[in-house]
Amino acid sequence: MIVHFEPASEEGIASVVRSAAAERVTLSIVGGGTRSGLGNPVRADRTLSTRRLAGIVTYNPAEMTMSALAGTPLAEVEAALNAKGQMLSFEPMDHRPVFGNSGQPTIGGVFAANVSGPRRYVAGAARDSLLGVRFINGRGETIKAGGRVMKNVTGLDLVKLMAGSYGTLGILTEVTFKVLPIQPTAATIVVSGLNDAEAAAAMAEAMAQPLEVSGAAHLPESVGRRFIGGALPEGAATVLRLEGLVASVALRAEKLAAALARFGPVATLDIDQTKALWAEIRDVKPYADGTMRPLWRVSVAPSAGHQLVAALRLQTGVDAFYDWQGGLVWLRMEADPEAELLRRFIRAVGGGHATLLRAGEGERARIPAFEPQAPAVAQLAERLRASFDPSRIFNPGRMAAMA
Amino acid sequence: MPETIGFLKPRQAVLDRRREIIADLTDLLPDGCLISDERGLKPFETDAFLAYRRLPLAVALPETTGQVAAVLKYCSRYGIPVVPRGAGTSLSGGAIPQEDAIVVGLSKMSRILDIDLFNRTATVQAGVTNLNISETVSPDGFFYAPDPSSQLACTIGGNIGMNSGGAHCLKYGVTTNNLLGVKMVLFDGTVIELGGKALDAPGYDLLGLVCGSEGQLGIVTEATVRLIAKPEGARPVLFGFASSEAAGSCVADIIGAGIIPVAIEFMDRPAIEICEAFAHAGYPLDVEALLIVEVEGSEAEMDAMLQSIIEIARRHDVMTIKESQSALEAALIWKGRKSAFGATGRIADYICMDGTVPLSQLSHVLRRTGEIVAGYGLRVANVFHAGDGNMHPLILYNINDPEDAARAEAAGNDILRLCVDAGGCLTGEHGVGIEKRELMRHQYSQADLNQQMAARAAFDPQWLLNPSKVFPLEGRPAA
Missing domain, CATH: 3.30.70.2190 (Alpha-Beta Plaits)
Incomplete structure (x- = not known):
């Protein structure tokens, strides 16, 4: 039987970890459990949840920072920010729709998995907003790193290291992060009917303008109708988001539409449609299809995204759409995950990485979920991991295939 | 002035082999890439933290990543400390060498390798100056955002070492937010690449750890940075x-x-x-x-x-x-x-503090700073990045008056403790270097420091890279 710990205090977590380390008992670290499908399956003796370590510790809107205990539901964080007209700038994706699970995502989980969304491309990832952390390392010691100020180069930046480490270096107990004001309005410029290569060129053109485009995605014809209740124009839709003051967005929308008119017919979405559309892009709506068909999250240079997809199409059945100016490719395979083929093609188009987000149980156990690293980097990562968790008790297996 | 900041004791075994080391490194590098005469070493004895100087054993000025790797492989084999150097504009002594160290200067690696406007990236060698990147892409309507005051001279390699900021990072972030990838040489000469044009490589954020690590984790030889469309x-x-x-x-x-x-x-x-x-x-x-x-x-x-x-x-x-x-x-x-810093230097010697405080504490910290400095009978000028709370009190003193200098250093330390106590940190963009090393204990517990040092040792188990910097000299793990 799996023993489940739910300490209600940082010290409680530290004490569980100390005993676990002494007895070499491995721990699976969970928050809300909504992202447990990320990475490879964990095989641990016991489960430790941060669920009861919850609550916003400090929130000072005038300083644009918040501190919250790791188990605080993301919904609680976002509601508190929203009440003061602020937000998480990195737009964390909600993984529940693609995994078909339920539960409450926690703020600790967001940072542990470095979860970001469409605005990541211009505003940085979760790791860029994370200012400070407290965590329990594998020796059961409470460690703090970073702080609550925007600029901080005091010592090694362990904060960055904790973001995206999936609980394999330490158990986050408290996170302090930067927030930004919600912009008064938003609009989306839609260019219709472009093929993937044309769309990549149009998005690059848009991002080269001094117009502060805060989202650049391409939704090919195969997925276009799945967004905002089929309200996008017929055919493929290349969508560009603008956010800001009312007068400024109107002005920039005009300029952007003019700059892109040579690519194809241009339409504009209002603020409500814009919000709905980008939330659906963020949460990968077309592939939140209730199936376990393999889903990859691929990151390459924006110019290479469409080349990769074109090459794959000649070999296997894939469906795809693009975010981050074309550099983030959401790939759903029709049958086999084709991990080797995909990773070989990524190298061929100039490099990048593929993360297996969803697949059948056997495939998840067999295929390295994260892109395997060069041997020298993998060895370095392993030494680093040992410096945090010498007894290797945290989340064994989750990132194991990387080494 | 009397030196209150210590350095590690030079390794006698290294000093004893000086001539041999110089001969070996001369063989490893092309002609004109190794400096070992006292006159030639002089410009490398300090950086912009002028109060401390140490003549290094030799200065290597490699022209390629391969040469950097050869030097580091040699130094790790014989236990020789290495101090990386960009343009030597550090305000915290980050590039000050020590008597048993080889300085590895990146000034000859100053080529821009790739400008990719479609993907809005620039890939440059580490010795390229910060301003050079922006000037190169300016005609096409782009710029590189971090803009430290020393941007005319300072190099991108140095910026990565210190995670440099600048005046405009309130909106665009600091170096770590604009850095996409690096090629770097590890202590033993292994060359690795981290990140690149594809965002958010999986695995531990080694790139984020390297940025701001003050030359302790390796020597960055190439960097890929993000370009941004210039505003209208x-x-x-x-x-x-x-x-x-x-x-x-x-x-x-x-x-x-x-x-x-x-x-x-x-x-x-x-x-x-x-x-x-x-x-x-x-x-x-x-x-x-x-x-x-x-x-x-x-x-x-x-x-x-x-x-x-x-x-x-x-x-x-x-x-x-x-x-x-x-x-x-x-x-x-x-x-x-x-x-501001140069102009201040014309009227007096100064030391520049770099603490960052939460915005709500700005007025309080400014007032207390004035009181502290006056208490030591000195003058202060404040010029800083207010939007992100990054303060730069310039404490004016006379470098030739030992008592004055000691008072300035003491006042500076008091101010930094004040910043930490107000919920801030010791340094927002200049780095710890040698200057704030012993104050690290005021911000971090021993367990915090031990974890950082353990992470450092994962990269540099022999503690050869910039060893006198960042961590208090006492309480280090045995190398």
């Missing part, structure tokens, strides 16, 4: 106030109102006088504090944003508002600010 226009505006407190609360209110200008710079009266005398920037001389607020965008956008900022400033009894009317005036306003 930018306009700095001067706001003069009757007190530093008024200016400080105005900053907090601007940010609190959800307005994020590109930059909010603060100067107090002594700083205004020094900079104006040097740059003739048109700063008002009848105010106690000055804010330079820069907005950017189209004319209409800048007007709208400025209007909101002016309304807030009026609530804080702003005395003077002066908008730049031309590109020339705008350039002058920034020239005054960016030459």
